[in-house]
Amino acid sequence: MQMYSTDMTGRQKIFAMDSLFRALADRTRLRLLNLMAGQEICVCYFIEVTEESQPKISRHLAYLRRAGIVAARREGKWMHYRITEPQDAAGRRVLREVLSWLREDKAMQADRARLARACCKPEKFVSIQGAPPPTALAISTRTSSSRMEAR
Amino acid sequence: MQMYSTDMTGRQKIFAMDSLFRALADRTRLRLLNLMAGQEICVCYFIEVTEESQPKISRHLAYLRRAGIVAARREGKWMHYRITEPQDAAGRRVLREVLSWLREDKAMQADRARLARACCKPEKFVSIQGAPPPTALAISTRTSSSRMEAR
DNA sequence: AGAATACATTTGCATGTGCGTATGTGTCTA
DNA sequence: TAGACACATACGCACATGCAAATGTATTCT
Numbered sequence: 001m002q003m004y005s006t007d008m009t010g011r012q013k014i015f016a017m018d019s020l021f022r023a024l025a026d027r028t029r030l031r032l033l034n035l036m037a038g039q040e041i042c043v044c045y046f047i048e049v050t051e052e053s054q055p056k057i058s059r060h061l062a063y064l065r066r067a068g069i070v071a072a073r074r075e076g077k078w079m080h081y082r083i084t085e086p087q088d089a090a091g092r093r094v095l096r097e098v099l100s101w102l103r104e105d106k107a108m109q110a111d112r113a114r115l116a117r118a119c120c121k122p123e124k125f126v127s128i129q130g131a132p133p134p135t136a137l138a139i140s141t142r143t144s145s146s147r148m149e150a151r
Numbered sequence: 152m153q154m155y156s157t158d159m160t161g162r163q164k165i166f167a168m169d170s171l172f173r174a175l176a177d178r179t180r181l182r183l184l185n186l187m188a189g190q191e192i193c194v195c196y197f198i199e200v201t202e203e204s205q206p207k208i209s210r211h212l213a214y215l216r217r218a219g220i221v222a223a224r225r226e227g228k229w230m231h232y233r234i235t236e237p238q239d240a241a242g243r244r245v246l247r248e249v250l251s252w253l254r255e256d257k258a259m260q261a262d263r264a265r266l267a268r269a270c271c272k273p274e275k276f277v278s279i280q281g282a283p284p285p286t287a288l289a290i291s292t293r294t295s296s297s298r299m300e301a302r
Numbered sequence: 303a304g305a306a307t308a309c310a311t312t313t314g315c316a317t318g319t320g321c322g323t324a325t326g327t328g329t330c331t332a
Numbered sequence: 333t334a335g336a337c338a339c340a341t342a343c344g345c346a347c348a349t350g351c352a353a354a355t356g357t358a359t360t361c362t
Contacts, residue, residue: 017252021175026320030169043339056321058340063319077329077338090252097248101168101241177350194309207351209310214349228308228359 016068020091023067024098028052029060033083034102035115036070039134040082049115069095078132167219171242174218175249179203180211184234185253186266187221190285191233200266220246231286 023029031050035041046057061081064070073080083099085092102108119133174180182201186192197208212232215221224231234250236243253259270285 017256018176018178018181021172021181022319024172025169025176027169028320030172053322054339055323055341059320062340074328074339079339088255090248090255094245094248094252097241097245101245104239104241105168173349179350204352205309206311206353210350213310225358230309 016086017091019067020069020086020094023064023069026060026063028056029064030102031108031111032057032060032064032081033069033099034105034108034111036081036083037099037103039136040073040080041115041134042075042078042080042132044078045115045118045134046081048118049111075132080132080135167237168242170218171220171237171245174215174220177211177214179207180215181253182259182262183208183211183215183232184220184250185256185259186262187232187234188250188253190287191224191231192266192285193229193231195229196266196269196285197232199269200262 024033028050032046035046035049043054043057043061046052046061047054050057061070061072064081065072068086069083070081071084073082083095086095115134175184179201183197186197186200194205194208194212197203197212198205201208212221212223215232216223219237220234221232222235224233234246237246266285
């Protein structure tokens with residue numbers, strides 16, 4: 001059985017749908033999601049890889065968090081973000097196809113390559129000295145069980 | 152070989168991605184796409200089924216048309232709209248998953264049921280007297296070949 | 303040609319969104 | 333406990349978007 005965050009009118013799931021697409025309707029947020037695909041990442045890596053300002057990154061991460069697409073975890077000074085898959089199977093398939101679409105994109109591949117470089121040689125990137133590197137996540141077929149701090 | 156509407160910077164495909172999601176980021180537009188899934192539909196049916204104002208429907212159809220997601224065809228007084236699938240395979244998979252997501256939604260199912268009723272008993276709906284009924288489309292594995300009036 | 307039909311577009315307004323800048327908050331270190 | 337660090341949030345601005353209401357346009361009918 002699926003559990004929807006539905007209200008009396010039964011239309012809440014619709015809201016969740018266009019809400020998801022609003023969250024995806026921004027290039028910066030797509031870049032962040034692309035970098036999070038399959039791994040949990042520290043904010044400083046986002047800033048380093050995208051070369052965007054810290055508040056801008058933080059704002060978009062907050063947007064994704066409010067949309068329920070990502071979750072955050074604190075580790076000392078650092079904040080780690082990871083993708084949380086939708087509860088219903090169809091929404092999960094959509095998000096996965098989106099991520100696989102991102103994976104095929106040239107600019108997104110460039111971002112991932114830059115992330116890999118930053119992880120291999122963190123000493124070359126002043127901003128991420130000592131920051132915990134990204135950690136791969138389980139195949140995450142789980143439906144958002146064992147959830148962490150979502151807000 | 153795929154053909155991207157790419158510019159000198161090679162980033163145009165990214166634009167196409169968040170552009171698609173902006174088009175999907177509205178409940179009314181999702182309702183219209185749901186009704187168009189697999190068939191070509193006349194505008195008056197959209198108005199009848201959604202019970203929204205005519206300018207509102209027309210505006211959202213224009214939005215989808217500008218985003219390249221739907222195409223229009225004129226038949227006398229009537230305008231027919233249908234979904235045009237993205238050129239690249241990954242984008243096409245995304246859109247298909249979105250449509251299948253819509254198919255599972257209760258409110259979307261209600262819309263489709265109401266459309267079916269309007270088609271079976273057009274005499275009960277004053278606004279669509281004599282309007283051409285929706286016509287099923289081919290499986291449309293074609294990549295937007297044989298394109299019609301897109302704008 | 304003139305009226306009716308079926309849509310499309312424009313206008314004015316309210317709201318949402320993205321951005322840089324500035325400032326606040328939680329954590330570690332000295 | 334004071335400062336540095338990593339990040340989050342508030343503020344003000346410019347711009348995009350959604351809406352209703354009004355108007356414009358293409359087509360058919362008489």
